[in-house]
Amino acid sequence: MSTFLLVHGAWHSGRCWERVVPLLASAGHRVFTPSLTGYGDRKHLLSPEVGLDTHVEDVIRLIHEEDLTEVVLVGHSYAGLVISSVANEVPERIAHLVYLDAMVPEHGESAIDVQPVTQNLIDLAAKSDNPWRVPPLSEMPPPLGLFGVTDPGDIAWLSAMLSDHPVRCLQQPVRLDNPAVNTIPRTHIHCVGVMPQGITRRPVPAIQPNGSPAQVWELPTGHDCMITMPTELSELLLKLGL
Numbered sequence: 001m002s003t004f005l006l007v008h009g010a011w012h013s014g015r016c017w018e019r020v021v022p023l024l025a026s027a028g029h030r031v032f033t034p035s036l037t038g039y040g041d042r043k044h045l046l047s048p049e050v051g052l053d054t055h056v057e058d059v060i061r062l063i064h065e066e067d068l069t070e071v072v073l074v075g076h077s078y079a080g081l082v083i084s085s086v087a088n089e090v091p092e093r094i095a096h097l098v099y100l101d102a103m104v105p106e107h108g109e110s111a112i113d114v115q116p117v118t119q120n121l122i123d124l125a126a127k128s129d130n131p132w133r134v135p136p137l138s139e140m141p142p143p144l145g146l147f148g149v150t151d152p153g154d155i156a157w158l159s160a161m162l163s164d165h166p167v168r169c170l171q172q173p174v175r176l177d178n179p180a181v182n183t184i185p186r187t188h189i190h191c192v193g194v195m196p197q198g199i200t201r202r203p204v205p206a207i208q209p210n211g212s213p214a215q216v217w218e219l220p221t222g223h224d225c226m227i228t229m230p231t232e233l234s235e236l237l238l239k240l241g242l
């Protein structure tokens with residue numbers, strides 16, 4: 001049995017994994033899908049003080065409270081920053097890092113450094129009545145849809161889940177200064193459907209920090225693959241949990 005800890009990206013909540021959880025659980029694995037501070041059942045905690053560090057502490061607290069070890073830690077999108085800092089703090093608890101169509105930072109980088117278009121969202125928020133919060137991206141015509149989701153029913157379900165994202169989360173830097181984090185194997189899963197204008201993906205180095213060859217898998221779908229291709233995503237994750 002393996003332990004999967006799935007961390008959602010900006011604007012989402014732990015509910016986004018609902019189609020993946022039973023597929024992993026039915027294979028005999030433990031699965032945790034927390035909602036980070038400011039989202040889902042913790043939406044009421046959204047505030048200007050919520051930042052990347054808050055979300056890192058959310059995950060670390062769960063790991064300690066549940067005494068989780070040998071964790072397959074999966075971060076979607078913005079949560080690539082979260083899982084990187086989590087692994088830096090508790091590397092002895094992490095068996096594998098999975099960057100799921102995610103931001104992949106270096107030490108000291110923020111979301112703005114990894115994905116420069118993020119600054120445009122912050123600038124737009126600065127002109128609003130609530131300059132500390134970034135509203136979810138708008139639905140676009142197919143094939144882009146809403147975070148790559150195009151089915152009307154799925155869009156309605158996803159829309160009801162989304163919350164604003166604190167600017168502080170996009171500005172705080174990642175900590176990757178613990179040499180032990182470099183020993184943790186990594187897998188990158190890229191969603192290779194149509195990508196919105198302005199979004200870029202850093203090339204994955206051929207060699208992982210631990211010296212092993214890079215492991216990069218692809219899913220032919222939009223960004224929110226846990227909604228559009230849950231079976232295919234689960235099959236990939238199960239390769240890491242066996």
